Amino acid sequence: MAMKLRDLIRKVRACKTAAEERAVIAKESAMIRTAIREEQEHYRHRNVAKLLFMHMLGYPTHFGQLECMKLIASPHFPEKRIGYLGMMLLLSEEADVLMLATNSLKNDMNSQNKFISGLALCTIGNLATADMSRDLAPEVDKHLKSGMPYLRKKANLAMARCLTKCPDMVEDFVDRVVTLLKDKNHGVLITVVQLMTQVLMIDLKNAEEEGENPFETDCRKAFLRLVPMLVKMLRNLLSSGYSPEYDVAGISDPFLQVQLLTLLRLLGTKNEKASEEMNDVLAQVATNTESSKNAGNAILYECVQTIMGIESEDGLRVLAVNILGRFLLNRDNNIRYVALNTLSRCIKEQQETIDGSVPTESANTASAALQKHRNTVVDCLKDPDISIRQRALELIYYMVNQENVEALTAELLNYLVLCPREHRSDICTRILRVVERFSPDDRWRVDTLITMLTIAGREASREVQSAAVIYISRSGDDIHAYATHKLLKAIRDDDGSQRGLLVVGIWCVGEYGDHLLSPYSYTPSPGPGETMNGAPVSITFMALDPLSVVQAVETVTKRHSCPDYIKERALTCFAKLCDRFANKGDAAALTLLQNLIKQHEVSHSLELQLRACEYDALVNATKGIKTVVKKPEAEPDLFGVTDNGNTGEGVSASVINAAKEALSRMPVVDLKVLDKKREEAFGDIPMPKAKLAAPAPAGSGDLLDLNDMFGGTAAPAPAQNGGAEAPKSDLDLLTDIFAASSVAPVAPVGGGGGYDPFGAAGPVAAMPAPTNPLDIFGAPPTISATMPVPPAVGNPLDIFGAPPAAVPMATPVSIPMAPMMDAPAPAANASVVVPGFTHEGLTIEFECSKPDIWNKQSSELIAKCTNASSDAMYGFNLQCAVPKYVTMEMEPPTSTTIPVTGMNTAKVVTQKIKVTNSQLGTKNLMLKLKVSFTLQGRKIEHLATCGGFPAGEY
Amino acid sequence: MIKGIIIVNNHGKPRLVKFYHPVESEQLQQSVIRRVFTQVSSRPDSFCNYLEGIVPEWGENVKLIYRHYATLYFVFAVDAQESDLGILDLIQVFVEALDKCFENVCELDLIFHSDRVHYVLDEIVMGGMVLETNISAILQSIKDQGKMATESLSKTDDSQSASKIREQLGDSKWMYSW
DSSP, X not given: OOOOHHHHHHHHHHOOSHHHHHHHHHHHHHHHHHHHHTTOGGGHHHXXXXXHHHHHHTOOOGGGHHHHHHHHTOSSHHHHHHHHHHHHHHOOTTOGGGGGHHHHHHHHHTOSOHHHHHHXXXXXXXXXXXXXXXXXXXXXXXXXXXXXXXXXXXXHHHHHHHHHHOGGGHHHHHHHHHHHTTOOOHHHHHHHHHHHHHHHHHHHHHHHHHTOOTTSOHHHHHHHTTHHHHHHHHHHHHSSOSOGXXXXXXXXXXXXXXXXXXXXXXXXXXXXXXXXXXXXXXXHHHHHSOOSSHHHHHHHHHHHHHHHHTTOOHHHHHHHHHHHHHHHHOSOHHHHHHHHHHHHHHHHHHHHHHHHSSOXXXXXXXXXXXXXXHHHXXXXXXXXXXXXXXHHHHHHHHHOOTTTHHHHHHHHHHHHHHXXXXXXXXXXXXXXXXXXXXXXXXXXXXXHHHHHHHHHTTTOOHHHHHHHHHHXXXXXXXXXXXXXXXXXXXXXXXXXXXXXXXXXXXXXXXXXXXXXXXXXXEOOOOOTTTXXXXXXXXXXXXXXXXXXHHHHHHHHHHSTTOOHHHHHHHHHHHHHHHHHTTTTTOHHHHHHHXXXXXXXXXXXXXXXXXHHHHXXXXXXXXXXXXXXXXXXXXXXXXXXXXXXXXXXXXXXXXXXXXXXXXXXXXXXXXHHHHHHHHHHHHOOOOOOGGGSSSOOOSSOGGGOOOSOSTTTOOOOOOOOSTTOOOOOOOSOTTSXXXXXXXXXXXXXXXXXXXSOOTTSSSOBOOOOGGGOTTOOOSSOHHXXXXXXXXXXXXXXXXXXXXXXXXXXXXXOOOOOOOOOTTOOOOGGGOOEEEEEEEETTEEEEEEEEOSOTTOTTEEEEEEEEEEOSSSOEEEEEEEEEOOTTEXXXXXXXXXXXXXXOTTOGGGOEEEEEXXXXXXXXXXOOOEEEEEEEEETTEEEEEEEEEOOSOTTTO | OXXXXXXXXXXXXXXXXXXXXXXXXXXXHHHHHHHHHHHHHTSOTTSOSEEESOOGGGOTTOEEEEEEETTEEEEEEEOTTSOHHHHHHXXXXXXXXXXXXXXXXXXXXXXXXXXXXXXXXXXXXXXXXXOOOOHHHHHHHHHHHHHHHHHHHHHTTTSHHHHHHHHHHEETTTEEOO
């Protein structure tokens, strides 16, 4: 015996596992199939009801479709009802059996019973196919004129379905729709308005398909004539008491109002006349609607959208933006969400119109109104709800302009710290866009990019990294130094995970490493708004010695997690540093550099090995040392250098020069390259040239088909040698730099290695030393400046030399290595002795030093206690107190007993104190000392303050 | 247009599934339900009631608008044309209608009388468009149809089939019950 539906539900609910549930359903399905086969018509409705339940749980029910057809033909209302329900749920419009229902539907629509007709209309509205729509439209049409509102409203929506399925019927139907709007019944009107909206949408689509102007169709014209009527209807709704039964929270029929506003939006789009007719009523809605309830807000929201969608007056637009501004302050998240959503949609549309044509007055006022709500939008970034944060983020991108770029970018960077990882890459790219368009100056741009990389270097895309490098390289020497100092510090602070930062940082250290050797400080000029914050904080970086720079990069590559591509860049960096530090007199650093390069000559990575060998040869060549390839017969030529007959040639002066140029400063990257890359990668519209920092140097950037900026960016340098004109570099850029180095001084050769040298060996540009004061070549400037370079056109210089067998003797060109062993110690490491106090024969002095040259704030004080009394001091205890801005760590003294020291420094008791002054530069280090000891049986305590530390340093 | 309406409970069990924008095959429908549920249930109630573009079966630009009542999530999937805030009110209308119809609706009512839930919904939304928002009008038509169902059985009292149906359907409280 088949069980009741209720029992089936109970049984399914009692199942503990999915398998158990499947078994129950399978058994029941089998029973139902049997019942269907045996035509047990008394159980038909129950079986369908069971199938509905199974369907909801996701089990197959197709075998019950025909049963639904049989049920709708039943004379009993309950059976008919469940039949139609089953039909709507179990069948889709693709089902073949649906055609069978057409006749039953027609019969039921003609039924005297409104509920039976209603069921049929509802089914048509939910399920009708194109064929059914065509067949049944006349029947539906009859009901449009029905005396019963219940049927009229269902017929309206059923008609909407029919017209959607058969768009060609719209034309014949337009006149009918117009009359429908006269309906007195309030409940029917909402369906009429929806039907009209639907018809308009279909008409729009039809017109587009037929290539007509969608705003000039007959249908739209007919509807436009109804605008006054719709406006009147809306106005009636506003004056209360129209239909108390449709009140929601004291607002008469918000649903109808919302639908009316939607329809008006469609009609007012790109139509001045209709928009004008609406202006008044929209203003009325916007000002008179109560906004304490959701219903009211729904109307306001729709009204704002309509105002923004049509050709409305400026005042109205400002009003709309202000309503949204009020929404933003609402505590309800939903309201804030829609406000953010609408604002970003509006501002986006405006920007599109501005970009496309002359900026309109209205757009400007609305944007101006929006800027007033900036802080509110920014606050939304801190919301816990991701939907709201994303919306706010979207909006902020559109709000950025020249005036607020610094404040908003700071907020974006803040958000970058907080946001989920998966969004970071996207945000980085967007910040880059903002920075590109609106940067006030180069320093800010570079600063922002570096900060962004320190936060999200892991996630930043290659494009962002390239752009950072390009913008750094494009700025002046001052910024180069600043960026390099900052990046080196960031690299040191990083734990090796922000790979984008490492890539950019290592590139900069290599390229501008020489700047690191001199200290850098920058004091921003106080802006008008900054005066209240007191004196501007100056940025200071200390000078570094070459060895520590090299070690910093080495630390990065030594990490276990360091990927090969960073090691590759580090190699390039080392090669360049060989050049940058060549005459700095730090032999240890240079040796370390060469060792670091050499260590990869046996690397398992082919790329690393190749680079290591090539760079080693290159660096040697700059010193005039010929690199000899070992075992030439046994190994394939690693450098692609074949025996081309240059048998007699050694390392000539021109080779040295070429090698030096290979390692010298890169030319500035042409922005066209960046744009081109971006077009290739993203299909973006290139940024307007006028907004970018400097005009691109004349050159042939377009010729440079570079897959990768790092893979040998080469932009022709501007001709710096007087009248010489920069020749178009139409060389094959993939030609190996080592093979094609025609080094005529005026010919900037754009040559990128086929591999990825991250800029080092890539561009070879003629940058005559005298014109570039910061150009620090490996050799004394006189050589590179005065060295006559033989024109070597057509005779590719081979800096590696031909195969060794053919080389008789490398011409030794000695380059003085300038062994400046007596280089003065960096000022930072010099220690200062500050007197503490003297009491009862005990003298304490502090020997102050900076142990960490990277962190000026931290210093190390060594308290030296000397005992000038006649007896030893016992139980020595020194306590220190420091102001709040200083943190302190004390180590125990070397001894608690201070013997009589006299002049013997060996007996001095010392105690190490580490302090960190967080407000270095503004406040000085102060110490409050409390010392206690026992001298000759007397317990002595003494308090003293010590503030004699050099101002600004400690 | 409303693309679909789903009611799921806090454990992801569907309690009402209605697609206005057809989603073929039971498997796809179930994956839609699962996807909707995982997205919706991961959000605390304090968050806003909107979720965007996470149901590929419905196409682009479909927004989920939902409300959480006790053990049930009422989720409406709508396209861009629909008013974001208006739909929230519509969900409220639907829930209130159910509440009046079942006299303090609870999840069990939805489980055992899912057909009635569908009847109520069909009086509010039809073909993805709003049919009626006046709760008393909705309740009236539901009540009238219920009455008609019993009457249609009593009228044909003599026929044997009707008595059999009545025997199975007869229930004093709901007029009929399975």
